[in-house]
Amino acid sequence: MKTGTRTATRRAPFAPVLLLVAALLAVITVLAPGARATGGLDAAAAALKQGPVYVDPRAAGQFPKADADALAKKIKNSGKPIFVAVLPRAAEYPPKTLLQDLRTKVGISGVYAVELGNGFNAGADPRVMPHGAVTNLVGSVNRSDYPTVSQRLNSFVDIADQQAMGHAPSSWGGGGNSGIDTGTLVGLGALVVIGGGGAYALARRQRRRRAEEERAALEDLRVVVDEDITAFGEELDRLDFNPGEPGADDAMRADYSHALDAYENAKSAMTRAERPGDVQSVTRALEDGRFSLATLAARREGRPLPERRLPCFFDPRHGPSVVDVAWAPSGGAERTVPVCAADKSRLDDGREPLARTVRTESGDRPYWDAGPAYAPWAGGYFGGGLLPGLLVGTMLGNLMMSSPAYGADFGGPSGAEGGDVTGSDFNPDDFGGGFGDGGGFDGGGGGGFDGGF
Structure with missing residues (x-):
């Protein structure tokens, strides 16, 4: 009994040491920039939650640890939510759904780039980088025929870093050394205590500033949107349609009812609007209502029903368009x-x-030359995906394509930024097909991984 007691007594002092060693090993594992695990989608997602680069052990020959660590350091230093995975061709990485499955499991908004076997593809939440920007970047990288995976991934990250919006996820910890020395570990606790308050205060200031900017932009939009709602209400009054009038049929009454619903939906959506992106649902409802009025007018006059088309580009209050024409803004290129x-x-x-003109500090200007606040307003009328093409060469178009922040209001969870945890709340189309020339794995032109969904 005494011997057993002495043995237990001798071992007891080492228990805290063992716990400390285990904790330090856990910290090292979390902070290691080029994370490597045992493979599989769950392992890849778990690693990317803790660092920007994951290399499946079976793909280590394609992307050595030194290269992975250097790339992870570059991404961390940029402070952008860019995730990179290098994976082998294996059954647990189904090409057709790989991007969206990886994004789902990581659950953080950002740019996701994947090297699968000898193919490359990427996707992004639109608040971080617009779909068109990702498409162009992936195509450019693939067409460059870089001889190594390292060159391809670094080329992608260098450009994505300049365009991506948002911040690195907090789960990544600090920035970018490829190793963790003893001094870092010793000072880690102190940095958390000292820096935590400052980081929290900085984050609060950033959120407050963004909220103030959004409130100001929403007030600018409110004037224009209220004018649109009023104009649509006046159209309903001028219509002078009585559902019980002679000649009225069920189809006419359905058109009229739909237009009334659109009017009420637009007013309600504007009342609920809290940020500029919310205006998109208002103008979408107005566009839908105007098409119902055009259909009703055709029925009453005995004309063929109108084709469902985008509203007039020059002023959506003019109603649905009837034809596409070539036009160029002042000093800009021609487009349809x-x-x-x-x-x-x-x-x-x-x-x-x-x-359609709106008021600016320099006087009344066409909406496409009035600044970024009108992006969500126009997006509801014309659709976020089509708008940059229509506006290319204009002030609004240039801002949308040069800074993804202006395109961000066309999609993504309300209020979520790059680096925010959103779980599975994202549009899978932003992580799938449609990449075009060389955008798919193995250089295919069919879209997403192995030809898309």
């Missing part, structure tokens, strides 16, 4: 835009179209 019959006639006569 949808126009109403009246604006088509004006252009044919060599006159300027009746453009």
Whole structure:
């Protein structure tokens, strides 16, 4: 008994030491920038929650640890939510759904780049980088025929770093050394205590500043949107339709009811709007209502029903367009835009179209030259995916394509930024097909991984 007691007594002092060693090993594992695990999608997701780069052990020959650590350091130093995975061709990495499955399991908004076997692809939450920007970047990287995985991934990250919005996830910890020395571990606790308060205060200031900017932008939009809602209400009044009038049928009454619902939906959505992106649902409802009015007018006059088209580019209040025409803004390149019959006639006569103008500090300007606040307003009318193409060469178009922040209001969870935890709340289309030339794995042109979904 005495011997057993002495043995237990001798071992007891080592228990805290063993616990400390285990804790330090856990810290080292978490902070190691080029994380490596045993393989599989769950392991990849777990590693990417803790660091920006994951290399499946079976793909280590393609992307050595030194290269992975250097890339992880570069991403951490950039402070951007860019995730990179290097994976082998294996059954646990199904190509067709790999990007969206990885994004789901990691659950953090960001840019996701994956090297699968000898193919490369990427996707992103639109608040971090617009779909068009990702498509162009992936295509450019694939067409460059880089001889090594390292060159391809570094090329992608270098450009994505310049365009991505948001912040690195807090779960990554600090920035970018490839090793963790004793001094770092000793000072870790002190840094947490000292820096935690400052980081929290900085984050609060950033959130407050962003909220103030969004409130100001929403107030600018409110004037324009209220004018649109009022104009649509006046159209309903001028229509002078009575559901019980002679000749009215169920189809006419359905069109009229749909237009009334759209009017009420637009008013309610504007009342609930808390940020600029919320305005998109208002103008989408107005566009839908105007098409119902155009359909009702055609039924009452015995004309063929109108084709469902985008509203007039120059002023959505003109109603659905009737034709596409070539047009160029002042000093800009020519592009094809949808126009109403009246604006088509004006252009044919060599006159300027009746453009929707909004108030700016420099006077009234067409909405496409009035600044970024009008991106969500226009997006509801024309669709976020089509808008940059329609606006290329204009102030709003240039801002949307040069800074993903302006395109971010077209999708993504309300209020979520790059680096925020959103779980599975994202659009899978942003992590799938549609990449075009060389965008798929193995250089295929069919879209996403192995040809898309």
